[in-house]
Amino acid sequence: MPEEAVRFAVLQLSGCAGCEVSLLNAEEWIERYRLMYMPLVVSAYDVPPVDILLVSGGVRTDEDLYNLRRAIPRAKQVVAVGTCAISGGVASLGDRDEVRQLFLTQPERRHVPRMLPKCHPIDAFVEVGRYLPGCPPTPELFMAALLDPADFKASKIVCQECGRRKVRDLRPEHLVGLRQGEVLPDICLINQGYFCVGSSTRGGCRAPCPRGGHPCVGCRGPSDVLIDKGSTEWLASIQRVFQSLTDVPAAEIEQAARSPQMALFLFQFSDYAGVDRPPRPKEKVL
Amino acid sequence: MPTLTFPLSRIEGHAQVTIDVQNGRPVSARFQAMEFRGFEYLVQGVPAEQMPVIVPRICGVCSTAHHVAAVRALEDAFGLTPPPLAQTIRELLMLGQIVQNQATSLFIFTMPDRLGVSSIFQADSAAADADQGIASRALRVRRAGTSLISLAGGQFIHPIKAIVGGVTSGIAPEAAEVVRGEVEAALGLACELFDIYWEMSLALRDRIGTWGDDEPACYIAATGEDAPRYTDDTIRVMCPDGCCHEAFPARDFRKHLDFVESEYSYADATSYRGQVIRANSLARANMTQAMGTPLADGYLERFRQAFGRPAHGLLLFDLARGIELVYALERALEIMAGPLSGEDTAIPYTPRDGDGYGMVEAPRGPLIHHYRIENQKIVQAEFVIPTVHNMLAIERALRVVAARYITGESINMELERAVGRVVRAFDPCIACATH
Ligand code: SF4
Ligand code: SF4
Numbered sequence: 221m222p223e224e225a226v227r228f229a230v231l232q233l234s235g236c237a238g239c240e241v242s243l244l245n246a247e248e249w250i251e252r253y254r255l256m257y258m259p260l261v262v263s264a265y266d267v268p269p270v271d272i273l274l275v276s277g278g279v280r281t282d283e284d285l286y287n288l289r290r291a292i293p294r295a296k297q298v299v300a301v302g303t304c305a306i307s308g309g310v311a312s313l314g315d316r317d318e319v320r321q322l323f324l325t326q327p328e329r330r331h332v333p334r335m336l337p338k339c340h341p342i343d344a345f346v347e348v349g350r351y352l353p354g355c356p357p358t359p360e361l362f363m364a365a366l367l368d369p370a371d372f373k374a375s376k377i378v379c380q381e382c383g384r385r386k387v388r389d390l391r392p393e394h395l396v397g398l399r400q401g402e403v404l405p406d407i408c409l410i411n412q413g414y415f416c417v418g419s420s421t422r423g424g425c426r427a428p429c430p431r432g433g434h435p436c437v438g439c440r441g442p443s444d445v446l447i448d449k450g451s452t453e454w455l456a457s458i459q460r461v462f463q464s465l466t467d468v469p470a471a472e473i474e475q476a477a478r479s480p481q482m483a484l485f486l487f488q489f490s491d492y493a494g495v496d497r498p499p500r501p502k503e504k505v506l
Numbered sequence: 507m508p509t510l511t512f513p514l515s516r517i518e519g520h521a522q523v524t525i526d527v528q529n530g531r532p533v534s535a536r537f538q539a540m541e542f543r544g545f546e547y548l549v550q551g552v553p554a555e556q557m558p559v560i561v562p563r564i565c566g567v568c569s570t571a572h573h574v575a576a577v578r579a580l581e582d583a584f585g586l587t588p589p590p591l592a593q594t595i596r597e598l599l600m601l602g603q604i605v606q607n608q609a610t611s612l613f614i615f616t617m618p619d620r621l622g623v624s625s626i627f628q629a630d631s632a633a634a635d636a637d638q639g640i641a642s643r644a645l646r647v648r649r650a651g652t653s654l655i656s657l658a659g660g661q662f663i664h665p666i667k668a669i670v671g672g673v674t675s676g677i678a679p680e681a682a683e684v685v686r687g688e689v690e691a692a693l694g695l696a697c698e699l700f701d702i703y704w705e706m707s708l709a710l711r712d713r714i715g716t717w718g719d720d721e722p723a724c725y726i727a728a729t730g731e732d733a734p735r736y737t738d739d740t741i742r743v744m745c746p747d748g749c750c751h752e753a754f755p756a757r758d759f760r761k762h763l764d765f766v767e768s769e770y771s772y773a774d775a776t777s778y779r780g781q782v783i784r785a786n787s788l789a790r791a792n793m794t795q796a797m798g799t800p801l802a803d804g805y806l807e808r809f810r811q812a813f814g815r816p817a818h819g820l821l822l823f824d825l826a827r828g829i830e831l832v833y834a835l836e837r838a839l840e841i842m843a844g845p846l847s848g849e850d851t852a853i854p855y856t857p858r859d860g861d862g863y864g865m866v867e868a869p870r871g872p873l874i875h876h877y878r879i880e881n882q883k884i885v886q887a888e889f890v891i892p893t894v895h896n897m898l899a900i901e902r903a904l905r906v907v908a909a910r911y912i913t914g915e916s917i918n919m920e921l922e923r924a925v926g927r928v929v930r931a932f933d934p935c936i937a938c939a940t941h
């Protein structure tokens with residue numbers, strides 16, 4: 221490894237470690253980069269000065285916040301990796317009154333980090349140079365973020381990477397979804413009555429989900445056209461897609477679009493940026 | 507009273523060990539899980555059928571186990587039995603999880619302890635010539651697990667192919683062929699690395715003078731009696747002397763296991779009739795008759811000759827993981843030699859309300875998801891996590907090393923390494939344990 225190899229670190233806040241596992245699958249960095257800190261695989265007690273700091277997970281506890289604030293000044297560039305770091309991710313499902321009530325019933329604990337009232341995206345506290353969405357981002361996307369992001373070529377939307385054909389003679393009347401058993405190969409999932417949002421989701425993941433027969437739930441977030449817009453525009457665009465390919469009533473689409481597994485991912489750049497702040501600039505999103 | 511604190515690395519998630527010392531003697535050892543997201547609360551009100559997508563996010567290391575457990579819990583609630591081909595594809599998926607996890611635990615988490623380095627990515631510069639390439643070989647083995655997960659699960663980390671009633675589709679022969687080649691190559695590498703690992707473990711035993719001298723414990727697993735199966739419906743418990751067994755279905759877990767909440771950790775702990783239990787690789791190695799594949803059976807025989815049955819030494823968890831790694835690669839090759847498409851992979855279904863219990867044997871032990879469904883939404887969810895079964899066993903073992911290395915006059919510097927070895931032997935997963 222060259223002496224001047226890029227030095228990078230991975231700071232894991234409250235998340236599932238899936239982002240780290242994905243990075244481990246991107247083996248190419250091993251020969252070229254110096255991994256200075258990543259508790260999952262390296263025993264080192266503190267983040268040293270680095271060129272790139274990847275941050276995964278959301279800010280859920282006071283300890284997360286402390287670790288984040290301490291690490292940031294030691295990095296030349298900060299990348300927010302994965303939905304949790306960008307929007308709070310799956311923990312945002314807890315951002316509802318009835319769930320907050322349940323959290324309050326937790327027993328009193330000592331000597332453990334204190335929970336903040338909600339799970340925050342990291343840019344609620346620190347400046348972020350680049351966003352790498354995905355739950356988790358694929359190894360290919362990790363490599364692109366670490367190497368030269370400008371060189372990375374991705375399709376605009378997941379549909380273009382999926383390879384399933386949209387057909388005219390198959391117009392479902394309802395979203396029957398997975399209840400119908402086996403999925404037909406090669407034909408667009410929307411034609412088959414699934415609620416797939418690949419048409420408005422940014423490409424770059426190579427569409428593993430719809431290829432595997434499961435509708436895209438939009439973990440990469442909205443495509444560039446929609447990224448800085450709020451959820452209302454996104455909902456309208458989804459309605460248009462389903463109107464042109466199906467006869468499913470608009471109310472059914474609306475309900476599916478507002479369901480929890482969609483809320484996890486879709487508005488990660490706009491709605492979750494917080495009311496008092498503008499959407500994240502799309503130039504910063506890989 | 508001074509407290510020694512040991513932050514932990516090379517395990518999944520945020521945890522630390524604290525040992526209180528009084529008058530030169532350790533008086534307590536605590537294993538503290540330091541994170542919490544509250545999945546049992548987060549999923550309240552979620553449409554039940556979305557659970558297989560949401561719950562893998564409990565943990566990116568064990569996502570496959572959660573994905574399959576969720577699907578099985580819903581099938582239990584809806585009264586469904588998936589077609590045989592779906593069961594086979596799910597087995598392949600679980601084998602991928604075992605390969606990925608055991609390769610990670612052995613080579614990335616614990617091998618550095620045997621090499622005396624802080625990470626495997628430094629191993630090649632530190633170790634002798636003969637060990638060159640350990641990191642890249644280890645990653646190739648691990649990668650075979652990932653490829654199996656992608657092949658059978660569609661997605662490489664949070665899989666999507668298991669659906670209520672089966673799996674979305676079969677596996678095309680060409681796709682299987684590519685992964686078969688990778689797995690075959692990985693099997694050779696895995697055996698090579700495991701042999702090195704075994705030698706290193708012997709050297710470690712010689713240096714520290716023990717395989718881990720904690721007392722025997724009960725063992726708990728949800729794998730088959732004659733060969734490992736990772737999607738069984740029965741949990742079994744083996745008593746410390748290995749003679750008596752008890753078996754019960756997943757839905758009865760509360761009748762047999764006691765749960766205690768901890769005030770210093772975000773994870774609970776379980777016990778069995780007041781006794782300490784151990785789950786994970788050693789439990790499975792102790793409880794199965796045989797592995798059922800040639801190379802793995804060879805290793806198991808060697809293991810039993812050296813350590814008896816049941817084996818109790820803590821570091822034997824790691825060796826048992828190696829046997830399973832070899833087994834999972836061999837078994838995956840067997841499955842991929844047969845057809846994986848051309849039959850039904852899923853049945854249509856109508857959802858209904860009620861209770862559902864879904865179990866799998868995850869890399870760390872029996873994992874149970876229990877959902878109560880009303881109006882097609884989750885009103886109650888319980889996640890019974892394998893690492894939680896090991897909590898009392900981890901703390902008991904920590905007290906043993908604390909007593910060994912803290913003496914009236916001094917603290918042996920080996921203590922910190924010993925703490926790391928004890929915890930890593932159990933391969934705890936903190937994201938899961940606290941969920
Ligand atoms: S973004 Fe997804 S994969 Fe990454 S830590 Fe969060 S839940 Fe896990
Ligand atoms: S297909 Fe959709 S859900 Fe799947 S990885 Fe890509 S963006 Fe995420």
